[in-house]
Amino acid sequence: MLEVISKETGNKEMVINMGPQHPSTHGVLRLELVLDGEIITKVRPNIGYLHRCFEKYAEQMDDYAKVIPYTDRMDYVSAINQEHGYVIALERMLELEVPERVEYIRVIMAEMQRIASHLLGIGAFGLDLGAFSPFLYLFTEREKILDIFERVTGARLLYNYFAVAGLMRDVHPEFKTDTAEFVKTFRPKIKELNDLLSYNKIFIKRTANIGVLPEKVALNYAASGPVLRGSGVEWDLRKNDPYSIYDKFDFEIPVGTGEVGTLGDCWDRYMVRVKEMEQSLRIIEQALDGMPDEGDVMEAIPKRIRPKEGEIYVRTETPRGELGYYIISDKSASPFRVKARAPSFVHLSMLPAISKGSLIADMVAIVGSIDIVLGEVDR
Amino acid sequence: MELTTILFYLFALVTLGSAVIMVFSKNIVHSAFALMFTLMGVAALYVLLYADFLAATQLLVYVGGILILILFGVMLTSQGYTLNFRTITVNLVPASLISVAAAVLLIFAFLSTDWTISEVAERTDTVYDLGMLLMGDYILPFIAVGVLLLIAIIGAILMSTRLSAENNGAS
Amino acid sequence: MTEYVSHIHPVAAILVHAAIPLTIILVYALVAIWGERKIAGFIQDRLGPMRVGGWHGWAQSIADLLKLIQKEDIIPTDASRFLFKFAPFMMFAASYAAFAVIPFSSAYVGSMVNIGVFYLLAVTSLLTLSIIMAGWASNNKWSLLGGMRSAAQMVSYEVPTIASVLTVVLVAGSLNLMTVTEMQSGNDILGFLPNWFIFQNPFLIVAFIIFFISILAESHRVPFDLPESESELVAGYQTEYSGMRWAMFMLAEYADMLLLSLLGATLFFGGWNSPFGDFMAGPLWGFFWFMLKGLSLVIVMMWIRWTLPRYRVDQLMHICWSILIPLSFVNLVLTALWEVIF
Amino acid sequence: MLNAVKQSWLTFRSIFTGMGVTIRHFFGPTVTLQYPDEKMELPKGARARLYVNIDDCIGCNLCARACPVNCIDIETVASTQDVDLGKTSTGNPKRFWLTRFDIDMAKCMYCDLCVHPCPTNCIYMVSEYEYSEYDRSNLVYHFSNLEPEMVAEVKDKAEKEAEQKKREREEMMRKKAEEKAQKELEAKKKAEEESNDKEKGEE
16 A cells, blocks of 8 residues: 555655554554645545454344444443444334333433543543643543443443343432532533633644535535534434434534634534533433433343344434444344444545645644544444 | 863864765765764864854854754755665766865965964953954944845745745645 | 862863763753653642652652663664764753853852853754754654754744843843843842842843743743654654663753753843842852742743643744744844833 | 734633643642552442352353353253252252353453343352453363362263163163054054955955
């Protein structure tokens, strides 16, 4: 690959490998950059360093439930959201009724996970731009969420908590108070983040007008999630294609405004995430109020999962965008095919389009602002 | 032997040795770094002559400024960013003729000069004298050089902005 | 003390003179590296090093040093061996040599030359060259980019640094740092403020701001730490270095930081002068005050480092060429006018 | 010009705001846990290591089948009739010797799927998390509490019993076969007689 590029450019330009071992490629992404000085003339993402054959592996499982821990490992930063899509797909295939209490707990967990994921994404983004302290402040907050998760699920990162039409275990009695306490302490931290990073002039200089993703390009590349909303498109599957019980809650879809630069630049994408955390807090508060105290979360779990012959596509809103599961069943105990449409993969594909002509330093900002997780890109 | 004498020979050796390396090195960047040692050696010799202002100027202007420009020039104009900046020998015969002629001239001048060897020069405040000279007797040439440099800077800015404007238009 | 030694042997006197700043640098570097990690830790709600040496891990730097000494000496196969080995030493030599003209106390300055400030600026320009040398000799693209960047950055920021230093020189009328310091003794301004240059003239406050921004860039500190910005250029010109050579870079970098901070303390904050006039004055107290002022600037630099993100390379150049340089020259002219009028 | 001044002012202000935040954190509390000296209290039900209460295991193999990564390896031998293995604490009768119950924690992905199907709740996660090893094979945990001799004895016994059973079964099979053959023979005779009778009748 390297030779091909250097032949194309006639050795006039420098080819540089950003990654797979580079401090700011968020895992093992390898970017081939063709540079003219420090200006990027060509980008080629090379992926596959973390490929684990998730989709093929799912086919040879002898049980649909055994796939759930593997979905965790796609986007390991937001494992709950990955499970959520998969169990919803199975529930729709089996036409199962999910108990209300389960739905409420799921929504609370999913929104908490969204906050945790955004905290990591924003922190790592700041880190890419040289701001070290916000990263650790946000990590402290993320730790608190993980502590709550650990009490509920027993694990800190890869939970395997959602089951088909149920949960693997019931929440502990203090769950509500713990979560409410977190919501209360977390609100001021967002303001602190805005003081320290979001509205810092240097940060704005590094992110405004950089990596501009116009609305049209975003739609053409099938972008979703904060990346699409950063370009000003009001599209959120929780509102536009409601699943679970999201239609019960009152929340807004934050979109990019071009407040400090062009619409759809890195800062907009960043800010959408910050605002989304506030909205998630709102959802959590409402869900905590509405959550029934009584009810067995495990009673509706079917003993055997044998969907009828057929196929289904279910999309859910993960912190990174639209996560779709396409499942084909052939009536056997194992899925005939599981295909995951991973938002990070889609977003990575538009990297060459938005980063051409920018500097290496901007490249880092752009990669950080689309917030990819390589476990999901490679699956 | 006096300490200063030892130092003099040491710095002279550094100066000459690195000059030889600079001339004969095949790698341009190596030549440039050898030039750095030469210039530093000369600066050290200035210090031994109590010309401290001159020595500092030598460092600031030649080592800190011109040499860096040379390095930038070498690295930006050559093909690719590798260690292999090779020099090739061209015009071997005329070049050697000219250098031999120059060497003969220098040696002749060196031998025919009537050198006066004085005691150790007195250490004076060179900065004050220099300032008085530049702002007094030589004020006109000083200002003329200043104006010339200003014109050169303006010209350079003009050229580079036009170039970048054309580039922008093309892309 | 130095006079006493010079009676014994002139070479011994020179060595003693040279050893004093070296000791200061080495002790400072050990403390500062540990201190920086502690400051970073506390700012980030952490504790920083805690293990080595008992109280708050004070011996961490020493342990690191011992580890670095034992490390395998790695030179990349295709590196230019001599330059690769030479660069760290040249970098340290450049910052160390500049300490010769810093008046540490009323009783001690390495060399009483009349061109003190000028010499200091000239010698530190060698730092640029050693960085290019390290970047090029490593034969690594990231190193080269880092080296070129830092060279451009340092050459550019030398101009506002010099211009703001010149502002002080203009007011003081001397290039000798000892003389400059002596001019700032006494507490006359408004009856109680010390006669430091920063209080003497409003334009010198502007000059100090320019100077401080410039030394942040000169010593590669955030928000101008582009040469070694780890998220873009891995580690810049230091990428291929390890073990003791890397330690030399680290040492030189911290020495550079101290050097420029001490220069700032000398030029703007009265050097070794006590802030309380004759109270707590004297050679040893002078040393204490001087280091206190210098280290305060160093601590502010660290505080800034752990707060801000970094600029991009073109923004850095923009700040230098279209803000700091014009501003510093205008400031220079205005200071001259002020001096003429008052 | 005015705009530039304003921008610089805003830049300085935002920098000072940020520095205010960091200095507040500087004097604020730290969150570090000095790990080997002080340890985090893991909550009840934390999933850190698999543990098997072997006394309660009935060797049903359900956990091994639920495991997505096949990290549980169970070998059972049926107990002989003369030995009563007793009951588990949940009251289920035990019918198998557990000659092998190995869990490879290097493979385990802590998904908790093996815990739920267990009828006697004898396999579960515990919050013991400091079990790193230099050798990977040390991560295979052997839960079976049978001595090797015991295993051999049990296997031998079970084999013998199985052989005996087999023999008995063969005997039975033989008897059955004989009976069957006799019956068939009789049936044949009968049929022949009948046919003879028929022939006679036709004649």
